Amino acid sequence: MDVMAAANAREADGRRVIHMEVGQPGAPAPRAVLDEAQSALGHGRFGYTEAKGMPILREAISAHYGRAYGVDVPAERIVATTGSSAGFNLAFLAAFDAGDRVALTTPGYPAYRNILSALGLEAVEIEVGPETRWALTPELLEAAHREKPLKGVLVASPANPTGTMMTPDALKALAQACEYLGIWFISDEIYHGLVFAGEQETALRYSDKAIIINSFSKYYCMTGWRIGWMILPEMLLRPVERLAQSLYISAPYVSQIAAVKAFSATNELEAVKQGYAENRATLLEKLPRIGFDELLPVDGAFYVYASVRRFSNDSHDFATRMLQETGIAATPGADFDHNRGHRYMRFSFAGNHQDMVDAMDLLSDWLK
Template sequence: MDVMEEASRREALGQEIIHMEIGQPGARAPAAVINAAQEALANGYFGYTEARGIKALRDRVSRHYRETYGVDVPESRIIVTTGSSAGFNLAFLGAFDPGDRIALTSPGYPAYRNILKALGLEPVEISVGPETRWALTPDLLERSHAEKPLAGVLIASPGNPTGTMMRPDALKALCESAQELGIRFISDEIYHGLVYEGETATALRYCDDAIVINSFSKYYCMTGWRVGWMIVPEALVRPIERIAQSLYICAPDISQRAGIAAFDATEELEIVKAGYARNRALLLDRLPKVGFQELLPVDGAFYVYAGVRSFTNDSSDFTRRMLAEAGVATTPGADFDHDRGNGYLRFSFAGSHKDMIAAMDRLTAWLK
């Protein structure tokens, strides 16, 4: 956010900035979504919905899991949320007690630990690296649990900032390990749909009592609509429903109605995804030529997490200089990994292909 603020300040002064710091699609919401919203607006009335979301949307999410993953999820276990952010708050409040310890991977999305701390829970960051393909393993989980018991574990696949995805067998092994240890499993699946290599699997295939969180923000290009969903065990439905009623009543009515249409916009969304794939190929080709020799596996999402040790030991300063001198905005790794983040930065390739080419040209000139 600091990088984006500085980039905006520079743009206001006339500098042309290429944005690769923001983790959101550059494309607008699909036409079907906009049409559904316009139709709803024409009817002229929006109100509170059930805290769990309108049944038509819950039914459509249930159908999505059946068609996409071959998993039967009753609509009664689906809760529509105000984006995935609300899903994390609800999951943490509904599944844990103050002081509980929740395992996270490092590098990882910083909001996880921030939300946990704000709610009186203890984030336990477990470092992962190339030896485990940047994924949490049963051994690492068991070792941490043995040191001091864990109440939960949260994984993201594909992940932010890396874009790296757990293979189905690795996800299965981790789910089974968590179940054996009595650790609640939470799976962040908001980048599902944006996978370029490998097979996508939902944690629900291996752990029926997992909490799964997803969103319309990434694949469906609906960040500003603030609507997502979570799937929870039956025992948590009522507690989470009551918490949701107290915290925000319901997700936006218009966004829920539009969200139903998003599932039928696959053709348009796959065109957007093809654009990401083209950008991904460009960055994976050109970044090493510029000098970024360490690139983590980019299986999905729209990020490249790149090592900068050949240039600097301070990625935050490197990011500031890149912005000021090359006009390219990226995110320093310190946000995602307190211990090793100074050696990395994150490029988002969710923008236009023209911008990605221009960014690589600028970096080439800047790093000569």
């Protein structure tokens, strides 16, 4: 967000910026979503909904799991949230007590760590690397649990910042390890739908005790609508419902109504995804030629996580100079990984294709 603020200041001065720093789609919400929202606005009155969300939305999400994964998810186990961010807060508050230890992978999304800390929980960061294809394994989890007991683990697949995805077998093994160890497994699946290599799978297939967090923000292009969902084991449903009532009453009425239509916009959304695929191919072809020859596997999401070691040992300084001298805004890795992030950058390829081509040309000229 600091990089985005600097980029916005540059744009305010009339200079061009190519935005590769923020993890949000470059496309608008689907037409059917916009039409449904406009229709709802015509009625003029928006009230609170059930804390768990409107039945019509929860039923639509339930049907989606049947179509996409062949998994039967009762609508009663689904909770609509104000984006995935609220889902993490609700999951952490319902599943853990102050002082509990929750495992995360590093590199990883920094908000996990920050939310846990704010709630009085301990984030236990487990380094992953190429030897495990940048994924958490049961062996790494069990070793951390032996050192001092864990109460939960949170895994994202595809992951932010790396875009790397766990194989179904790896996800199954981790989910089963959590059941064996008696710890909560929280699966962040917000980049599902945006998969370019490999097979995506929901952790629900392997464990009814898994806590699933998903969102309309990424694949469905609805970041600012602040609407997401959780799928919960029955024992957490009532605690989460009470917490939601107290924290925000309900997710936004209009966003819930409109989100139902997102599931009928597949053709439009797949066209957006095809644009990401073209951007991904451009970056994977050109970044190594420029000298970024150490890239993590880009299975999904819309990020390339690349080492800058050939050019700098300080990715924050590198990002600052790159923005100032080329107009390319990208995210340094320090927040994603405290120990190794100074050597990495995250490039988002969610923008338009010409911007991606121009960025690679500018970067190549700058680093010659």
